Amino acid sequence: MTDSTGGDGHDPSRRDFLYVAAGGLGAVGAAGFVWPLVNQMNPSRDVLALSSIEVDLSGIEVGQSITVSWRGKPVFIRRRTEKEIADARAVPMDVLPDPEGDEARVQKAEWLIMVGVCTHLGCVPLGQQGEYNGWFCPCHGSHYDTSGRIRKGPAPLNLVVPKYVYLDDNSVKIG
Amino acid sequence: MSGHSSFQSNNAIVKWIEYRLPIFSFVNEALVVYPTPKNLNYWWNMGSLAGVMLVVQIITGVVLGMHYTPHTDLAFASTEHIMRDVNYGWLLRYMHANGGSMFFAVVYIHIFRGMYYGSYKAPRELLWWLGIIIFILMMATAFMGYVLPWGQMSFWGATVITNLFSAVPILGETIVTWLWGGFSVDQPTLNRFFSLHYLLPFVIFAVVFLHLWALHVHKSNNPLGIDIKGPQDTIPFHPYYTVKDLYGMGIFGIIFAWLLFFAPNLLGEPDNYIPANPLVTPRHIVPEWYFLPFYAILRAVPDKLFGVIAMFASLLILFVLPWLDTSKVRSARFRPVYKMLFWAFLIDCLVLGYIGGQPAEGIFVVVGRLGTALYFLFFLSLPFIGWFERPRKLPESIAKAVLESQGGSDGGSSGGGGGAPDGAAAKAEDRG
Numbered sequence: 001m002t003d004s005t006g007g008d009g010h011d012p013s014r015r016d017f018l019y020v021a022a023g024g025l026g027a028v029g030a031a032g033f034v035w036p037l038v039n040q041m042n043p044s045r046d047v048l049a050l051s052s053i054e055v056d057l058s059g060i061e062v063g064q065s066i067t068v069s070w071r072g073k074p075v076f077i078r079r080r081t082e083k084e085i086a087d088a089r090a091v092p093m094d095v096l097p098d099p100e101g102d103e104a105r106v107q108k109a110e111w112l113i114m115v116g117v118c119t120h121l122g123c124v125p126l127g128q129q130g131e132y133n134g135w136f137c138p139c140h141g142s143h144y145d146t147s148g149r150i151r152k153g154p155a156p157l158n159l160v161v162p163k164y165v166y167l168d169d170n171s172v173k174i175g
Numbered sequence: 176m177s178g179h180s181s182f183q184s185n186n187a188i189v190k191w192i193e194y195r196l197p198i199f200s201f202v203n204e205a206l207v208v209y210p211t212p213k214n215l216n217y218w219w220n221m222g223s224l225a226g227v228m229l230v231v232q233i234i235t236g237v238v239l240g241m242h243y244t245p246h247t248d249l250a251f252a253s254t255e256h257i258m259r260d261v262n263y264g265w266l267l268r269y270m271h272a273n274g275g276s277m278f279f280a281v282v283y284i285h286i287f288r289g290m291y292y293g294s295y296k297a298p299r300e301l302l303w304w305l306g307i308i309i310f311i312l313m314m315a316t317a318f319m320g321y322v323l324p325w326g327q328m329s330f331w332g333a334t335v336i337t338n339l340f341s342a343v344p345i346l347g348e349t350i351v352t353w354l355w356g357g358f359s360v361d362q363p364t365l366n367r368f369f370s371l372h373y374l375l376p377f378v379i380f381a382v383v384f385l386h387l388w389a390l391h392v393h394k395s396n397n398p399l400g401i402d403i404k405g406p407q408d409t410i411p412f413h414p415y416y417t418v419k420d421l422y423g424m425g426i427f428g429i430i431f432a433w434l435l436f437f438a439p440n441l442l443g444e445p446d447n448y449i450p451a452n453p454l455v456t457p458r459h460i461v462p463e464w465y466f467l468p469f470y471a472i473l474r475a476v477p478d479k480l481f482g483v484i485a486m487f488a489s490l491l492i493l494f495v496l497p498w499l500d501t502s503k504v505r506s507a508r509f510r511p512v513y514k515m516l517f518w519a520f521l522i523d524c525l526v527l528g529y530i531g532g533q534p535a536e537g538i539f540v541v542v543g544r545l546g547t548a549l550y551f552l553f554f555l556s557l558p559f560i561g562w563f564e565r566p567r568k569l570p571e572s573i574a575k576a577v578l579e580s581q582g583g584s585d586g587g588s589s590g591g592g593g594g595a596p597d598g599a600a601a602k603a604e605d606r607g
Contacts, residue, residue: 036263040238044260 052175054167057111065127067116070174074116074124075162076135077172080146085109087133088147095151098158102147105161113172114148115162120155135159181208205391210409211416212397214577218292219395219416220423221285227424228278229383233376235271236320243323245369247362250325251450269439275317276442277431279465282310290496291517293505294396300497302389307493309382314490316375317463319368322360326447327457333360333368335460339473342483359453399576400505401569408573459534467531468524468550474535475547485547492554499554501561509567512560520553 053070055077060066065078080088088102106112116124116135123139130136131152132145142153149158164174182200184190193199242261244253257264286306289295295303322333337354341347356363394403403409410416434441442464446457462470472489476482492499500513507514523546530543570576 036266037234037238039262040264040267041241042262044242044256044262044264046256046260 052173054171054173056171058170062110068174070115070162075174076112076114076116076127076148076159078112078127079110080112084133084146088145088149091145091147091149097150098156100149100158102149105147105149105158107164107166111172112146112148113161113164113174115160117160118142118155119150119157119159120153125159205387206417207411207413209391209412210394210403210406211412212395212403212408212573213410213415214397214399214573215395215416215419216398217419217423218284218288218398220420220427221281221288223420224281224424224427225278225285226383228274228281229376229379232271232274232278233380235267235274236373236376238267239271240373243369245323245366247325247365247451250323250365254324266435269435272443273431273434273439275320276463276465277427277434278313279317281427282313283465286310286493287521289396290520291507291514292396292398293400293500293502293507295497296500296505297497298393299389299396302386302393303497304494305382305386305389307490309379309386310493311490312375312379312382314466316372316379317465319372319375321463322365322368323372324447325365325451327449327451327455328444328447328460330360330451330453331456331460332462333364336462337364339483339486342480344480361453396505397573398506398508399570399573400509401573404572405574461532464528464532467529468527469531471527471531471543472547472550474531475540475543489547489550492551496554496557499557501558502564502566503561504566504569509569510560510564511567512564513557516553516556516560519549523549523553 051071053068055066055068057077057079060077060079062079063081065076067074067076069075085102091102093099093101103109105114118125118137118139120137120140120142123137125135125137125142125144127135130143132143134146134151135144135148136142137144137153137155140154142155143151144155144159145151147158148161150156162174164172166172182193182203184193184199189199239257242253242257242264244250254268257268259265261267289303289306318332318336322329337351337360340350340354343350352358354364355361356367394409444461449457461467469486469489473482473486476485502510502513504510507517526542527546527550530539530546533539535543570579
């Protein structure tokens, strides 16, 4: 920056310091203004307050499923049959694209609880369909088995098991 | 805007873009080498501040629009949701609400600055007109924005202001029903106000662009009100006025921050924290402070139609100001009579603002009527003042006046417009 105040041999580093200090302060101020604008798009407190639900399991017979809404997503709760459990546990690990034992995906063998969102691009799979009689996603043809594990199709991962705890024999808290 | 004469770059990418879209030379001529009168005082900071406030309002407004619901059952609750639940929602809403006030404050100073220094006079009449159009658009935007939280003041303010149009003979009721989309201020009204409140700032932005375009043709007026006669009268906008504007912005920011963080409800009405109730009117209806002088004029006239006419006239009369003022001298510094009248007018506007916030009874009515009469008298007296007033002698040039005010001899710092390339400054001469 040339200007007309020169000529008295001022130290250029002083001016550099002023530039950097002023610019730095401006950058801090701008960041302080931008952060609220960014953070306002994160979940608000009322949304976060809805992050867990309690579900009553009584009335679900063996072989029945229910779908509940958790954080705006469907959660499948299935009371599996003996055959479904046996099928799931008989699968060898090396045929699974995302190897995970059925025992690791359930707390009680009878109850399979998982987020009903296809891990490909977010559609909701249909129950008791597909080549493995588990779940089948109609959007792009992903097949899941009776443990909700991906077996065939474009989805990369098994259906997600959310955090949950049994409050007693007949109710579960998801989230 | 014209030519690439003063802009040079050795950067290949810059040159590639510049050849196809001369945006660098545009910015260079508009904000860097742009020749600016060397004697501008701090009253000339208000334009850039107003521009910054428009951008702040648009940014915070777009963000608030992500959380607000324009429905009569949900609007009030969604506003409180913004205040309590949304991350930094309180900050963004208070910034938007108080930002409106700061925007108006800056624009009012900007307008009075223009009036004091005669910035509305030839050849800047269209510049002045575009400014008034921005001002009117701002008023419409602010009014509709105030309706959105759907509190008591929102609702009843909307009812009163839209009812102004019922004063129109014959068509009045039809117009009001059309504005409302029903038989009272209700869901259709709220929904369309939200839509228009979102739209108008962008219209303002476009008119601001025209305002700046017109400004850059004949350049800024200055405290002496005399034309730029050559490069010796100007300095480049950057760094001199960028730094001056930034400094002013810092001071302005401190005031804004004080209002925002320490008194965010100072300028608001407590009644607007009561949800809208179409069955009960608050005891005392007042608009936001920036509408109060006009509100006082409305109430000063004891007739529905003429009250509304007076109110709109008080705003629209600004359009004819360049022709009402017959004096050839711009700046009030050299106009002893106009200068006195200007200050009287300013005080009158403040008094009207005070009266507008008081109940319409007793002495307030009398003062309001007197103030209204003086308001119009100011404008109507201007043609005659220009005729009989003896202005003081104008300086020969800006450069000469600046040198004289500095004692005439410490010339080094003001030599020939600093770093202004000759090309840019010479163009100013051609145009001015």
